[in-house]
Amino acid sequence: MxxxxxxxxxxxxxxxxxxxxxxxxxxxxxxxxxxxxxxxxxxxxxxxxxxxxxxxxxxxxxxxxxxxxxxxLDPGAPAGAASPVRGTAVLSTLLEVFRDPGATYEMFRLRILPGVEQASPAHPPGVTEHLSVVGGTIRTGPAAAPLTAGPGEHVSWAADVPHVYAALGGEEAHAILLIRTPHDRQGAAGAAGSAGEQAAQA
Amino acid sequence: MxxxxxxxxxxxxxxxxxxxxxxxxxxxxxxxxxxxxxxxxxxxxxxxxxxxxxxxxxxxxxxxxxxxxxxxLDPGAPAGAASPVRGTAVLSTLLEVFRDPGATYEMFRLRILPGVEQASPAHPPGVTEHLSVVGGTIRTGPAAAPLTAGPGEHVSWAADVPHVYAALGGEEAHAILLIRTPHDRQGAAGAAGSAGEQAAQA
DNA sequence: TACGACCGTTCCGTTTACGGAACGATTTCA
DNA sequence: TGAAATCGTTCCGTAAACGGAACGGTCGTA
CATH class of the missing domain: 1.10.260.40 (lambda repressor-like DNA-binding domains)
Incomplete structure (x- = not known):
């Protein structure tokens, strides 16, 4: 332009x-x-x-x-067309970022495609993730000891170890994820997914 | 123009x-x-x-x-339900509470019953609400100017004015609500961030 | 075959959104 | 305390999005 x-x-x-x-x-x-x-x-x-x-x-x-x-043509509208399989199992949309003196909160909407297990590396110490399942069945949490949650259930874990996300039952699953990053260190700001929408991190 | x-x-x-x-x-x-x-x-x-x-x-x-x-934030479509009825239309479940030096966050799961409109009084200044719709259609926001949002859509507003929640289309609706209450750092209003309890009923 | 109604495209003058530059106000640091 | 950096706002020339008008094409109808 x-x-x-x-x-x-x-x-x-x-x-x-x-x-x-x-x-x-x-x-x-x-x-x-x-x-x-x-x-x-x-x-x-x-x-x-x-x-x-x-x-x-x-x-x-x-x-x-x-x-x-x-x-x-925002992300989010399935609208047929376009192959939904993109090699990553988790399509996330950043909804909000809250920055406070004590911590930064990032609120995501997750769409987890079935049949694949998405691994996420460890975050810095102190980071916690809080996932609320809204559709489907999700197996998530620390890779060493994941939990299974269905609609209405809520899972939290310390994210300073590798963790996973997977949709069970052959259905796509949906969830809201809140990531809390304390500021005890020099916080890297909203560095997450700067590539734009549909970043597959979390 | x-x-x-x-x-x-x-x-x-x-x-x-x-x-x-x-x-x-x-x-x-x-x-x-x-x-x-x-x-x-x-x-x-x-x-x-x-x-x-x-x-x-x-x-x-x-x-x-x-x-x-x-x-x-599309200006909402025409209201679907007829004349709303008052009642306890919103069943909320507190999922998490995060307390930080700068603010307190409360994460709720909402189940909004159809056909009724739930009013919520004003919260203290500075409180913001962030609602992510996961099912159904929800009309929410400041009572003076509510917005309509469907699955995957996200609405935020300053909650220091009366606000409402209503499910449209005759279906129960679901959402994740995040309430952020900043801690009073100026000392202007003495009631430092203890707005937690009244927020519990959204 | 002429004619009016409508179609979608193109031309054109006006309006305005654009980025760069200049501005005063703060903040940072030597 | 001054100089440099950065802040958010405002000014301004340019590029372009705007609506209206004119255009040719297609369709019914007389």
């Missing part, structure tokens, strides 16, 4: 928009009218030749009665 | 962005640097005086390691 001059927005957004529009039997003109935006805007967007503002996206998403994330 | 000259982007986006940035201990300059955008852009965005492009939003969300929906 800034320097290269060849910025082009993800063409998948345009394809998805066109799909949603046609699924509703709307013409481009009609969608533009309902959304209160110009036809040129919708056309350019569907062709991926525009970099829309948030306001434009809101207007169009509202006219289509979909959440904006249906257009932006 | 098509016809009316008074379009202004939702200021909640700016507040949320600032919150996420500060939670990571990042300066505005540092975030701008990491995201590859101008400081003026981040500043204007946090103040709600700009209508960012999708590209800008992607860059900033990536720099914060959050999905874009963590910043955009």
């Amino acid at each position: 800034g320097t290269d001059g060849t910025s082009r927005i993800d063409p998948a957004i345009g394809r998805r928009l066109r799909g949603l529009r046609e699924a509703r039997g709307l013409s481009l003109s009609e969608l533009a009218r309902r959304a209160g935006v110009g036809k040129a805007t919708v056309s350019g967007l569907e062709h991926g030749t525009r970099n829309p503002t948030l306001e434009t996206m809101y207007a169009i998403a509202a006219a289509l009665s979909v959440p904006m994330s249906a257009l932006t | 098509g016809t009316d000259g008074t379009s202004r982007i939702d200021p909640a986006i700016g507040r949320r962005l600032r919150g996420l940035r500060e939670a990571r201990g990042l300066s505005l300059s540092e975030l701008a640097r990491r995201a590859g955008v101008g400081k003026a852009t981040v500043s204007g965005l946090e103040h709600g005086t700009r209508n960012p492009t999708l590209e800008t939003m992607y860059a900033i969300a990536a720099a914060l390691s959050v999905p874009m929906s963590a910043l955009t």
Whole structure:
């Protein structure tokens, strides 16, 4: 964008928009009218030749009665397509980071794919993990002594040893994970998963 | 801003962005640097005086390691349930309590029964709630301006005003709720962080 | 075959989001 | 105590997203 001059927005957004529009039997003109935006805007967007503002996206998403994330293709929407198997068993999304004088908390949403065991190396001493199962069955905890938990159950452990995550029963499992990192040392800030979404750490 | 000259982007986006940035201990300059955008852009965005492009939003969300929906927080869809009924709609289970020099964290599992609206009074200033939906559809947040979120979505708000929880769509909903109560370091209000007990009923 | 209604695309002037630079205010350190 | 670094805000020229208008193409209908 800034320097290269060849910025082009993800063409998948345009394809998805066109799909949603046609699924509703709307013409481009009609969608533009309902959304209160110009036809040129919708056309350019569907062709991926525009970099829309948030306001434009809101207007169009509202006219289509979909959440904006249906257009932006955030992670999270299975929506078929795209092979879900990516070589890592745990797809995590960072929800929040809380930084306090005493500790940093990171709150993740985990999607654990079945049939694979995801190992995680030891964190620094003092780090604890707190996992609450919300769907499926998860075997997790220290690699030496993992525990099995089902929906509604909660597992905590000291994460200064290698630990594992695995979904049992052939089903994908879901969980909320809270990682607490005390600040007794010079804390590395939110260095976790700087690559963006769907980092497979934890 | 098509016809009316008074379009202004939702200021909640700016507040949320600032919150996420500060939670990571990042300066505005540092975030701008990491995201590859101008400081003026981040500043204007946090103040709600700009209508960012999708590209800008992607860059900033990536720099914060959050999905874009963590910043955009779709304004909710129409309410599903008819007229809500009051009652003890929320069954909460306390999973963990973390006490730190800076704040106390309480992690709950919520089961929200359908068709009723559970109101919660204001917590002391500084308390924030962070709710991650794991099943069903939940309408929650400040009573004055609640949001609707579905599975995988995440909502945060300042809990120093009355707030509500309701399950939409006639289904029971599930969520993980994290309540953060900062410890009073200024001594302004004498009641140092002992808000734990009343928070226990969300 | 002419005609009006609508389609999606392209052109164009206006508006505005963009990054860089300059600014004053703090903080850090010699 | 001054110089340097960094903070967040503001100013400004440029690039581009915007809506409206004009365009050619396609479809019913007279």
